[in-house]
Amino acid sequence: MSRVSLEVNGASVDVEVQPNTLLVQLLREKLDLTGTHVGCDTSQCGACVVHVNGQSVKSCSVLAVELEGAKVTTIEGLAQGGELHPMQQAFHEEHGLQCGYCTPGVVMSTVDLLKRNESPTEGEVREWLEGNICRCTGYHNIVKAVLSCADKMKAGDASAAE
């Protein structure tokens, strides 16, 4: 057992973990943050994506002990003050989710995409989603949601700048 201190969704967390405990296990099993999902055992589905220090990572491929001092954001920490993040809102408006199982990972992943590229093309969104499998939506409305979110965020920035 080792101790690790980190910040999860803005709250400090200080826990005992096994050397082989994965971040996703810490989140789901110790912190009861069950919004982060597990869809595979080969790091390919992306259902488990969270942000570590602002970047999207597959939480099934990160050891909890490596996260001393890190800032982790999960899907539960994305909406602020009861208000959905623009990406969550866009998924709602464009019907970018069906069963919802892949959704937390896809949303966390695409929030990161827009940080890196604020106006991706359709092709760039599709390429970025290489690491996320969705079995329900056929990706069509996921792509639409991301593009529409990018438009809205840019429009928001423009009007904020005025």
Place this chain on the structure above:
Amino acid sequence: MSNTGIGKRVKRKEDRRFLTGKGRYTDDINLPRQAFAHFVRSPHACAKINGIDASEALSQDGVLGVYTGADWVADQLGGLPCGWLVKSKNGADQVEPPHLPLAPEVARHVGDPVAVVIARTKELAKEAASMVEVDYDDMPASGTLAKAITPDAPQVWPDASGNVSFDWEVGDEAAQQAAFAEADRIVEIEVTNNRVIPNAMEPRAAVASYDPNADSYTLYTTSQNPHLIRLLLSAFVMQIPEHKLQVIAPDVGGGFGSKIYPYSEEVVCTWTSKKVGVPVKWTADRSEAFMSDAHGRGHITKAQMAVKNDGTMLAFRVETYADLGAYLSTFATATPTYLYAPLLCGIYKMKAVYANVKGIFTHTVPVDAYRGAGRPEATYLVERMVDKVAGELGIDRIELRRKNMIQKDEFPYQTPLIFQFDTGDFEACLDTALEAIDFAGFEARRAEAASRGMLRGIGVSTYVEACGLAPSAAAGALGARAGLYESAIIRVHPTGSVTVFTGTHSHGQGHETAFAQIVAEKLGMEVDNITVEHGDTEKISFGMGSYGSRSLAVGGSAISKATDKVIEKGRKIAAHLLEASADDIDFEGGEYKVKGTDKVLPFGAVAFTAYVPHNYPHEELEPGLEESAFYDPANFTFPGGCHITEVEIDPETGVVKVVDVAAADDIGTVINPMIVDGQVHGGLVQGIGQALYEEAVYDDDGQLKSGTYMNYTMPRAADFPMFKVGFHVTACTHNPLGSKGVGEVGSIGVPPSVINAVLDALKPTGVTDISMPATAQKVWRAIQEAKAAQAAE
């Protein structure tokens, strides 16, 4: 008037919890003191179990128990039942071997559970499971369908000679032969329908607990139909009476058929929760899911079509071998028979169709219904055949389809195989799709692609499917062992808000929104006043769940009926309050109104009166406003349409790129166009996935070669363009909503259009046949072989 009623693009009510990480899936549920199950699974496709030594596992601190098939047998419990009895053409019942949740004597596929370890932690359960020593005698196996049908293939079951469970036929063989005698030409084709793995993103899971005081069980499970699970566990598997078994299917992360069936793991969790005295939880790893979830498809077929030189299709003869896996899963025998063969007419007018289907055991995990279930296999065969006929006769493939298709004024149309189609307009769907994809402009696009060294092709497919499972009496006559109606309760609360209870289950389909829209439309209110409950056998009286595109056509119809009863009761209350005769009261836009007057009473006032019945027709009516309905459909529903796919192939690599897809579907009345579009998109990707990427590969010895996402190719976002989805609606004539169902159209309609497009693109290379999945490697090899053959000429 409702702003959120039928036909509106209402945003989903269920989204918020999923988008904020507050969904509640089975693995999210933890019960106090719960222990964990880990299954010991056979690494062999066929092996005699000589003995199981669990002593080392049992000696670990924290291991609560190890149980085997012998324990199950000692408890005198039953097996997992098959829900459909298919009879062979000689009248014999299907061979239906026992399927115990833990194999007691012989393991019959890789992954077959032979023991379970229950321990305090998940890690310990897994570790202890590796200490369980199973003494196996590895025996020869029939690992593939192709091998299982060879003369000396290893037998999966002693009673099933030649590995045949049933040898079934449908259709008038004499009429088929007579039509063949009139033909100018007999066109032949051989196709396989690749075996695929459903891969809902949420792996299966179960948490079961036993309450010794009440002597009752609660089971949370990843199911598309909690009542069916309870029924089968109660009546067959464990003999726990229904009132002592609560089954809850909370949020479920996709199903596509694979979560219909009762599985060993949920049964074993329920059974052992009593034995160890604490709740037992199990969640599948993805690799475990690959070898334990029911797979889909898996056909080998030879067929002949009799045609005239002018293109008239006369008759069709089909012989199919269908892979059943090692045990008969719930719908395993219905899927390749009644859900398959009656659709072999496609949308075409043929005098006679005859089909013979042999259901074959293999040493593999069971095969059962997967999105489309039987109908994709039929559509694939028919539409591949139609293109082949067009090629052999030198007739345009669109004109050939137009010439033979059932015309819109020919409904109701009695097919030669069981079904009577109520409505449809196949030609309108064809035209819609042709226009959407700009079929007329295709040759220019082909030429442009050729100038870049690329091979471009376009492929067309039409389809009709039988959905809305099912009229119980008809299904019963065909071998169903359960009714296939649906139930609903509409509970109007005193202040006029409504809770809807449905026996269907939503695992992505958006029922919480779409079903609320039905009620909102009828009661003239908004969906915000309505909550839809599903998935809990204690809350909902009964139901058959969601599969076969039945939820709206059957479950929605039950909701519609129950809502009508509410309106009727309300009419009587309103008549009393308005001092008029009930016959003189109209209900419109949420108000009861005396005809020809301006005397009105809002629905809410009537609901309130029903619960505060001071001024009330007590001699005629009971207080309260809650109605239930069971709806048993009069017929199947028959969605149909046309899908067109355009591909580009790089002849240097064999990579097939889908560049455009147009779907035009007739799904009957649309409740929520946004949800419906999403259903089509998802089905298209699964269908294209089957056509180009996905295949469950077993070797001859029954080892699963595609057992993870490293070697089972899941379709990804970059594999697709934006889809062109359109509709041409003709309303279903025999249910109150006019809806036909949409869940399966994509996976049924699109695969043959993809392969037809691939073959169209490959025409210049001389390639004339390719099987699904048309992977880059397969396409490249076909091109090389065609080149070599041409060089040799």
